[in-house]
Amino acid sequence: MLLSELGEFGFIDTIRGLAEDDPRVVVGIGDDAAVLDLGGPELIVVTTDAQFEGRHFDLTWLTCHEIGQRAGAAAISDIAAMGAKPAAVFCSAALPPDWVAERAQDLLAGLNAAIMAVGGVLAGGDTVGNHQAALDVVVVGTVPHGEALLRSGAQPGQALAVTGKLGATGAAVALLQVLGPDCWADERLAPVRKRFATPAPRVAAGRALAQSGRVSAAMDISDGLAQDAGHVARRSGVHIVMEAARVPIADGCAEAAEELGQSALEWALTGGEDFELLIALDADQVEAVSELPPVAEIGLTVVGRIEQGSGVTVVDPDGDEMKLARGGWSHF
Amino acid sequence: MLLSELGEFGFIDTIRGLAEDDPRVVVGIGDDAAVLDLGGPELIVVTTDAQFEGRHFDLTWLTCHEIGQRAGAAAISDIAAMGAKPAAVFCSAALPPDWVAERAQDLLAGLNAAIMAVGGVLAGGDTVGNHQAALDVVVVGTVPHGEALLRSGAQPGQALAVTGKLGATGAAVALLQVLGPDCWADERLAPVRKRFATPAPRVAAGRALAQSGRVSAAMDISDGLAQDAGHVARRSGVHIVMEAARVPIADGCAEAAEELGQSALEWALTGGEDFELLIALDADQVEAVSELPPVAEIGLTVVGRIEQGSGVTVVDPDGDEMKLARGGWSHF
Numbered sequence: 070m071l072l073s074e075l076g077e078f079g080f081i082d083t084i085r086g087l088a089e090d091d092p093r094v095v096v097g098i099g100d101d102a103a104v105l106d107l108g109g110p111e112l113i114v115v116t117t118d119a120q121f122e123g124r125h126f127d128l129t130w131l132t133c134h135e136i137g138q139r140a141g142a143a144a145i146s147d148i149a150a151m152g153a154k155p156a157a158v159f160c161s162a163a164l165p166p167d168w169v170a171e172r173a174q175d176l177l178a179g180l181n182a183a184i185m186a187v188g189g190v191l192a193g194g195d196t197v198g199n200h201q202a203a204l205d206v207v208v209v210g211t212v213p214h215g216e217a218l219l220r221s222g223a224q225p226g227q228a229l230a231v232t233g234k235l236g237a238t239g240a241a242v243a244l245l246q247v248l249g250p251d252c253w254a255d256e257r258l259a260p261v262r263k264r265f266a267t268p269a270p271r272v273a274a275g276r277a278l279a280q281s282g283r284v285s286a287a288m289d290i291s292d293g294l295a296q297d298a299g300h301v302a303r304r305s306g307v308h309i310v311m312e313a314a315r316v317p318i319a320d321g322c323a324e325a326a327e328e329l330g331q332s333a334l335e336w337a338l339t340g341g342e343d344f345e346l347l348i349a350l351d352a353d354q355v356e357a358v359s360e361l362p363p364v365a366e367i368g369l370t371v372v373g374r375i376e377q378g379s380g381v382t383v384v385d386p387d388g389d390e391m392k393l394a395r396g397g398w399s400h401f
Numbered sequence: 402m403l404l405s406e407l408g409e410f411g412f413i414d415t416i417r418g419l420a421e422d423d424p425r426v427v428v429g430i431g432d433d434a435a436v437l438d439l440g441g442p443e444l445i446v447v448t449t450d451a452q453f454e455g456r457h458f459d460l461t462w463l464t465c466h467e468i469g470q471r472a473g474a475a476a477i478s479d480i481a482a483m484g485a486k487p488a489a490v491f492c493s494a495a496l497p498p499d500w501v502a503e504r505a506q507d508l509l510a511g512l513n514a515a516i517m518a519v520g521g522v523l524a525g526g527d528t529v530g531n532h533q534a535a536l537d538v539v540v541v542g543t544v545p546h547g548e549a550l551l552r553s554g555a556q557p558g559q560a561l562a563v564t565g566k567l568g569a570t571g572a573a574v575a576l577l578q579v580l581g582p583d584c585w586a587d588e589r590l591a592p593v594r595k596r597f598a599t600p601a602p603r604v605a606a607g608r609a610l611a612q613s614g615r616v617s618a619a620m621d622i623s624d625g626l627a628q629d630a631g632h633v634a635r636r637s638g639v640h641i642v643m644e645a646a647r648v649p650i651a652d653g654c655a656e657a658a659e660e661l662g663q664s665a666l667e668w669a670l671t672g673g674e675d676f677e678l679l680i681a682l683d684a685d686q687v688e689a690v691s692e693l694p695p696v697a698e699i700g701l702t703v704v705g706r707i708e709q710g711s712g713v714t715v716v717d718p719d720g721d722e723m724k725l726a727r728g729g730w731s732h733f
Contacts, residue, residue: 072505073498077528080496080505091522093488103525105489107543109441117527117539119493124531156425157437161451161493161537166405170412173404177416190423191416193435195449195537196409199456205493205527205537207449211439 096219099304101150101288102210104217111211114153118144122202130245133172135266137179137204143291144206145187146270146344150289151219152279153212155189155272160206163199180206187272216279218287223305223349227285229373230355232274232346232364234319235294236333239340241265244325255328260321268344273363275346283358286349293339295393297347298373298381305349308378313338314386317370338383339393349375428551431636433482433620434542436549443543448479454534462577465504467598469511469536475623476538477519478602478676482621483551484611485544487521487604492538495531512538519604548611550619555637555681559617561705562687564606564678564696566651567626568665571672573597576657587660592653600676605695607678615690618681625673627725630705630713633681640710645670646718649702670715671725681707 072080085098095112096104102116120126120143126136141158148155160180164173181191189208223229240261244252253262271289278284286305290297294316302309313334322333337343345367350358352371359369383391404412417430427444428436434448452458452472463471473490480487492512496505513523521540555561572593576584585594603621610616618637622629627643634641645666654665669675677699682690684703691701715723 070502071498072496072500072502073530075502077530080502080528091524094522094524098525103489103491105524105541107441107445107488107541108443109439111440113439113445113541115489115491115525115539115541117491117493117525117537119495119527119529119537121495121529121531124529156439157435157447159435159447159449159539161449163451163453163535164404164412166403168404170402170404170407173412174416181416190426192423192426192437193430193447193449195451196412197451197453197456198405198409199453199533199535201531201533203495203531203535205449205451207447207491207539209437209439209445209447209541 096217100220101147104151111213112217114148114151114210114212114217115207116144116147117205117207118147119205120203129250131266133175134179137176138183138267140204140206141180141183142268142270142344143342144208145183145272146289146291148208148210149270149272149275150287150346151212151217152275152287153210153217154276155187155208155210157192157209158184158189158206159192160194160204162194163197163201163203165200165202166198187270212279218279218284220286220288220301220304222286223301223307223375224285225307225375225377227349227375228352228355228371229298229309229375230348230350230369230371231290231294231317232271232369233367234317235290235343235345236322236337236340237261237264237319238342239336240322240325240333243329243331243336247329257324258321261325264319270344271346271367274367277361277363278348278358281358281361283354284348284350288347290343290345290347291341293341294347295338295381295383301347301349302379302381308376309373309381310376311373311381311383313383313391315370315372317368428549432552433479436483443545444549446480446483446485446542446544446549447539448476449537449539450476450479451537452535461582463598465507466511469508470515470599472536472538473512473515474600474602474676475674476540477515477604478621478623480540480542481602481604481607482619482678483544483549484607484619485542485549486608487519487540487542489524489541490516490521490538491524492526492536494526495529495533495535497532497534498530519602544611550611550616552618552620552633552636554618555633555639555707556617557639557707557709559681559707560684560687560703561630561641561643561707562680562682562701562703563622563626563649564603564701565699566649567622567675567677568654568669568672569593569596569651570674571668572654572657572665575661575663575668579661589656590653593657596651602676603678603699606699609693609695610680610690613690613693615686616680616682620679622675622677622679623673625671626679627670627713627715629679633679634711634713640708641705641713642708643705643713643715645715645723647702647704649700
């Protein structure tokens with residue numbers, strides 16, 4: 070069987086068993102980040118996020134500073150999804166020897182900006198020469214015992230909600246693929262570019278949600294809302310019903326969809342890398358959670374409900390099941 | 402200026418300043434691993450080590466299991482060099498979608514074997530599809546407060562010593578480059594292949610050295626003995642005199658050198674990736690340190706001395722300075 074046939078999640082399943090039954094591993098493979106108990110007053114949370122030129126970033130789409138910042142945000146978002154606080158960040162950078170040095174320095178400066186914005190520190194890494202540029206960003210964070218937010222806690226009867234608005238990354242990628250970087254000359258699309266180039270991982274919101282004790286499950290939107298809901302459904306052993314009409318669409322996406330003749334809702338459901346938080350909570354907790362200051366700042370929208378069963382169903386305003394053009398992002 | 406002109410260490414220097422003055426970072430960029438104080442009873446030690454197909458490994462040279470094991474050993478060796486104990490390991494794996502799945506599973510199984518051999522646990526990672534295979538291995542370990550071994554502690558008057566024997570990786574790479582994998586048909590070269598394919602990072606020795614309190618500085622041999630001595634010299638602000646005749650040569654290297662008409666000493670001095678430990682200690686401590694059980698098992702050899710000044714001088718048995726064909730491994 071080829072790796073592409075086994076698929077990313079099949080491959081991950083084959084190695085998941087390795088970490089089980091080790092008392093140091095509180096949460097292992099299969100959540101946004103691993104949670105370790107190394108004997109300290111807080112648990113240690115670790116995530117790694119690899120980005121390759123040509124697959125995850127394109128040097129003609131963003132500045133090197135923005136690419137670095139985005140790579141940092143992607144990794145930090147996994148820590149935010151656990152309700153943890155980022156501490157130290159490490160970066161393995163594969164860089165082409167024929168790059169001008171300034172380009173590499175801009176990349177690291179952008180990464181550092183993303184780290185500093187959330188109170189972390191760039192503490193080390195590895196550099197290797199390679200024809201294809203790549204960044205692997207590792208974030209080590211901390212979370213108090215008992216506060217880590219997992220994908221596995223969603224319960225039937227609860228509501229499913231997302232922070233912020235979705236679809237900007239899907240819109241930006243579609244615009245860049247069809248029209249190229251000249252698309253940004255259209256000022257109506259400026260919010261799309263801003264969200265794509267400098268996403269803000271939801272660290273403060275994640276911490277507030279974790280501290281509140283009012284949230285049962287969480288993850289970040291990285292593979293696309295529909296697919297990420299599938300991860301929550303699988304890890305929690307529940308069925309998720311997503312109401313498409315309630316999905317909050319990011320600013321500028323409607324204009325981009327009009328420009329391209331594509332669907333903004335589709336970007337929000339399957340685009341991925343929006344770095345908002347997807348949470349499960351009791352319906353009577355939604356109001357209190359919405360009012361937590363870092364959540365109130367970015368907004369919280371109920372987009373569905375948790376039921377008994379398995380899988381994800383996306384329904385239109387009439388309650389009819391919608392078929393998505395694609396399920397979301399897969400790495401193989 | 403191109404990145405290749407700035408060089409790996411020039412590039413690292415430009416980003417080193419970022420981590421300074423953060424109370425969480427006890428040791429930042431510039432040692433084998435970073436040391437963090439996250440408030441626990443022990444310090445947290447973190448290293449990342451990236452390996453790219455075609456640059457750091459070749460699928461025709463070793464089995465996938467061995468490549469994984471070697472990648473794990475390389476990263477774990479950095480933790481050993483700090484006198485720390487590995488706990489949890491994370492791996493970002495870039496894998497070609499057209500690989501048979503078994504190959505990828507073998508790679509991870511080899512990595513897991515290296516981790517289990519030192520009491521660690523594979524706790525997570527990231528997988529991405531990419532035409533070029535790559536592994537970035539992150540090791541999180543722990544070390545008691547005050548015990549971390551740094552590159553910066555060598556003092557004039559001290560001795561420089563190495564554990565084990567050197568040159569097997571240099572010999573193996575030379576054999577594979579000149580003769581190809583058929584070279585292993587020669588049974589005299591079996592020890593070279595064994596050391597190359599399944600290196601044993603010196604975790605037990607590193608912990609014993611750190612606990613003994615008898616060692617002033619340490620690092621692992623990853624770039625080559627001469628170049629790694631240069632790192633110790635620079636970080637400690639000292640001059641190192643290396644006596645070539647005392648450098649312990651690994652089994653099978655003499656036979657490989659004869660076969661190829663190359664120099665086993667050159668491999669030991671510049672070959673890199675032997676994953677032994679290079680330490681500085683008072684001359685009157687050498688005997689006691691040699692007798693620490695995990696050190697006695699692999700041997701300890703004095704190879705030089707620390708003097709005032711800067712840089713590294715390699716001298717022949719007559720005390721005359723030797724010029725090396727190349728300084729060691731550089732990543733750009």
